[in-house]
Amino acid sequence: MPAERIDGKTFAAGLRQRVAERVREFVSETGRKPGLAVVLAGDDPASQVYVRSKGKATLEAGMASFEHILPANIMQEELIALVERLNADEVVDGILVQLPLPDGIDDKAVIAAIDPAKDADGFHVINAGRLAVGEEGLVPCTPLGCLMLLKDRLGDLSGLEAVVIGRSNIVGKPMAQLLLRANCTVTLAHSRTRDLPGVVRRADIVVAAVGRPNMVEGSWLKPGATVIDVGINRVEGRLVGDVDFASASEVAGAITPVPGGVGPMTIAVLLRNTLVAASARAGIAPPEGL
Ligand code: NAD
Secondary structure, rough: OOOOOOOOOHHHHHHHHHHHHHHHHHHHHOOOOEEEEEEEEOOOOHHHHHHHHHHHHHOOOOOOEEEEOOOOOOOOHHHHHHHHHHHHHHOOEEEEEOOOOOOOOOHHHHHHHOOHHHOOOOOHHHHHHHHHHOOOOOOOOOHHHHHHHHHHHHHHHHOOHHHHHOOOOOHHHHHHHHHHHOOOOEEEEOOOOOOOOHHHHHOOOEEEOOOOOOOOOOHHHHOEEEEEOOOOOOEEOOOOOOOOHHHHHHHHHHHOOOOOOOHHHHHHHHHHHHHHHHHHHOOOOOOOOO
């Protein structure tokens, strides 16, 4: 039986709708809208597309959107000064600095300048540390979106074997932390892992976040596994994931397509994180059901 498709697009639309409902409650409680500031430096076309769609989604959720578009030759000090102004700005609840930053700017220094309470992307070391020790904090959007899809399909994840391929700070590592927090037995595989197919074969849950088109083959999978494909690769003008969808669909129990799987979740979770940050800053209860 071919694998069930995990429809991230529909799930993300539902999440955005729930966020918009909670935003209305926030506005009636506080008399103001939650605000998300997005900072884009340089003219990377993919980043420009992301920033535009983030701004549109923010407004659709009933939040205020502030865009700061800066030239590629911006100095690091100027960028950090902008982040500090946004930290101090009462109407800004979430700050997102679009990566990658232009050459010569240290991503880490800029992220470190963001107030952790406004760190909508969850990349600040304070938030990474909170996730690692099991404290409440803001969690990176893409892995949190993957976890939502997994819980929606599988319910309780306790005791399941999860293999995450890729150890980036943005996806792989926080994904492993989230699965651990959900009581999975977690393996974090990477470019130096020996016998990757053998490692993947024991997984009930596979999350691929590598950036290599069609790398994970159906023959690597345990029959019935749930496969989350984070990869976004452009091959001959088409988007493909890190998982070979055709062969994996023959073996997996369920799989996210690319596009239409994990991708739409990222922006939906960004809106959720902004509302969570806004609620904490306003001293009101965290939004429920998100
Ligand atoms: P990255 O380049 O920072 O990390 C890639 C990881 O893959 C590294 O940890 C590396 O060790 C591992 N790796 C490389 N080659 C490998 C191999 N042969 N075997 C096993 N592991 C290997 O990438 P990233 O930022 O984590 O992104 C990964 C992919 O996810 C990319 O395709 C990116 O476009 C995509 N992505 C999608 C979203 C989304 O919203 N859907 C968000 C972020 C990233």
